[in-house]
Amino acid sequence: MIESVGKPIDRVDGRLKVTGAATYAAEFPVKNLAYGVSVLSTITKGRVKIVDIAQAKKMPGVIGIMTSENSMQLHFPNASDPGGGKFAEKDLLPLQNDRVFYGGQHIAVVIAETFEQAEHAAATIKILYDEQAPVVGLEKNIATAYKPGAGLGGAETQTKRGDAEAALQTAAVKTDETYTTPVYHHNAMEPHATIAEWKGDELMVYDATQSVMGVKGLLTSMLGIPAEKVRVVALYIGGGFGSKGFTWGNTILAAMAAKQFNRPVKLVLSRQQAFSAAGRRTQTIQKLALGADQNGKLSAIKHATTSETSFVDEFVETAGVATSMIYSSPNVDVSHELVRLNRGTPCPTRAPGEAPGTYALEAAMDELANKLKLDPLQLRLINHADMEEQKKKQFSSKNLKECYQRGADAIGWSKRNPTPGVTREGKYLVGYGMATATYPANRSASTARATLFADGHAEILCGTQDIGTGTYTIATQIAADAFGLPIDKVKVKLGDSMYPKGAQSGGSQVTASVGPAVRAAALGAISKLIDLAVSDSNSSLHGYKKGDIIADNGRIHLKSNPVKAETYTQILNRNGLDKVEAQAKTNVSTRAQAPTPAPAGSPEAKAEEESKANAAVQADEKTDRTPYSFHSFGAQFVKVLVDPDLGTIKVDKIVGVMDIGKVMNLKTATNQIMGGMIFGIGMALMENTQYDPNNGRVVTRDLAQYLVPVHADIPEIEVQFIDKPDPYISPLGARGIGEIGITGITAAIANAIYNATGKRVRDLPITPDKLI
């Protein structure tokens, strides 16, 4: 049978999605459902004096109104990562006291028989405040900047090697500029949505989340109830981009309201509400200095980032995280500082850190190339990092030079005029730009269960989720190949905390983490089937060595003699079994953390035990990964046309060549990279969230005011893959792919605009007013 992994197979859930049959969190038909509408603060800092609900209470259909006066007390969450459950704002558990830390913070929730009634009543609630002067504006408050601790997942925020400052003093050629990026909001199509229903002491939650297991853990700790009483379901997610990795007020408030009013409750944040109450990518001010010798060899890189966080939690946009490893340089100084503002807490946004960070670094590389009169691509080749110099490790697999070459060929890099601002196509100035893309290849522990049924079909269960990236599809392909079945015989079930614990959808890790567990579980089931055959005197395979038998197209047969075969159905039927089942846990991390064993008696512990006899798990876990640093790389190339009089920019063509290990599905992989590149066009040319300069509240808070690219903005996009398996990340050789597409692209666009116009805009987004 031909392997299905790698093939551009259509999404297995595609038809369900385009016909509306896929059920998203807010769409589950729950009986007796009540509707919640949240009322948010209209001041930026202070205390709530009175929430006047007198009128709202009496309005038609109103069941109740939850405020800090009457809501249940929450426990402090006991995890701080999305896998275990991260509440976005640890010091602002919703409706626990009267303090206001930002505009658009949850103050009350109206519960009514219909959504319209809840909205209508919510609009009548008057809140009286003791208002205090808020801390507004990153630039204005930069004197209060402080050095934060580690970033998400323990990411280092201060990294040094050598003496960058001294090397800069003596560098023959240097650039030292400040690059700024605005606040960006995720704006996933699906809003933040939750339905919570209590049945006695059991809680059922349908949630738009990137981590069903995390939400389960979080609800368990915040509500103080046993884990086995909580179930979280997210069958389909309409995009998260990081905003659904942390858990926000809507999830916990729905559970609180459902308890308080003894009704299942749906709570969905409006688009406007999500601009304050569901995270963002922070603003960044990045000082980037590069020093090089006359030949372009880097001697120093200094990257200092200042961004903002809230008063109720700490999140660092680690813009410098890639800077210490992307190029070869003996001297590197990467630092991060935070300023506390009266805004909601930021959170990861597609390639948190790398997306704004590669903008500054790769724009600076372009400036350096210009000063050196070197081709920007040549400058990258001169400074290619053959090893990861900060950690002093080899890369598990790196084919970046090939990415550069293929990208240059595809865009027509040879046509680039090194002199900026002089090349025309008709009335437009034409420019070419490029940049390096990079993102770490994360992998963490995952568990999956595989079941082969006597009717010849198979099933995979895994407590991860498909946030729209194609996880259902590639898990089906991986399982089909391992089971030796065509993909239409394999059903993959995800998005339910009842299933064995899979990875959370963050850090581009699901394919690398869940894929090997799915594969190992399926191989485990096949292994059990082979055991049944070889030990059964009624089987034609009786007595053969297990290792001589392989699975293919619904049968197992002798490698040397395919005629010596039995179907899965034959074997199971003869043994009077309706199925054979296997669980596998692959306990592997690429972040060099020691894998933690599951608590005794937990479902994962059972899977761990069973995995000791699973050859696929054992081989995978025995691979020594400590000598390697795991990263994906790529090259982004852009051609732009700029109208010199009007300042309008048309991206004419973009090419991304990505080295992400082995491609699991060419179609969904292309889609992920393309989506990232389009995100990058938005980031470079139009997206930005504006806060009122006086009171610090969000001004642009809908899709008419916050511009994302439309079809007419998007040019021809070419995506290519190197498609060489990473030999160390897993037996599948696949690294993650969700985030790398947005890295580098923003700088490549900015660099192309410079090449077209001779104007270096260091403040995103690059809009017409900055070019005239």
Added chain:
Amino acid sequence: MEPFKLIRVQDNQAAIHAAGVTRTKFIAGGTNMLDLMKLNIETPKQVIDINKLGLNKIEELKSGNILIGALVKNSDLAYHPTIIKNFPVLSEALLSGASPQLRNMASVGGNLMQRTRCPYFYNTDFACNKRVPGSGCAAIDGYNRNNAILGTSDKCIATHPSDMCVAMAALGAIIHVQGIKGVRTIPFTDFHLLPGQTPHIEHTLKQDELITHVEIPALPSGSKSHYLKVRDRASYEFALTSAAVVLNIQNGRIKNARLALGGVGTKPWRALLAEKVLIGAIANEQNYRTAAAAALSQAKGHKDNTFKIELAKRTLVRALITTGGMS
């Protein structure tokens, strides 16, 4: 959203009589009105659905004028062969606005009545004199990149958002309305009002009056027209700046010029000062630049939108070159 009573009417008289009650609004395509209602910015007690009034025809009068029913969809008007042929400025303006889905719903009368997209107007947590008279203007000292530079006051700097209206201002359209007292016509430039001290009063329609038609006067033969819009993205975005240009050039000299600007004014901005410069002048770039300077001579920038003064000049010059070059 506030609960409201929906009335469906079949003829103009019924619509007009139903509209006499305060807090009553007509609804046609609903592309702006429904948003405003959902955001509690418009809170009518009574909404009159006028879609059945039959005002959806485009008639070519013997005079050569075009009489456009108020319920004609933006798409239908934009793609009407006579509009494309004789009034390209109007077709181009319509097609540069909103998105295909919105244009398929939005009506001509509704387009005249649409309200500003100033973000402070759309957010009831902020002060806005247009929304709540006397509450103040958060935009003047706030984020005002997309706000107006012409026709502003110390009470309001909100931009009129329409593209269609800019073309109609240049074409000298005439608005036909019907009220309890009968019918009347309003010259286009008199229809929308400057904010002054009363930015909440945006037009000269009376409570009971219904827009029935918009009439576009025929252009002298040999006229050329064009609409140019500059914006932050390629579709579904309001203008940073735009220019509607109608030129009649004979033997290299400009016999007649009608110009209007969008994205910069508190109402669709007829550029009369620029027209004066051009009429009788030779059609060349120098004169276009002089005209553009005149058009913006009274512009006043704010913190984030001073760039619009220069961008609007360039937009007008480009539109004049494009149009003049075709004569």
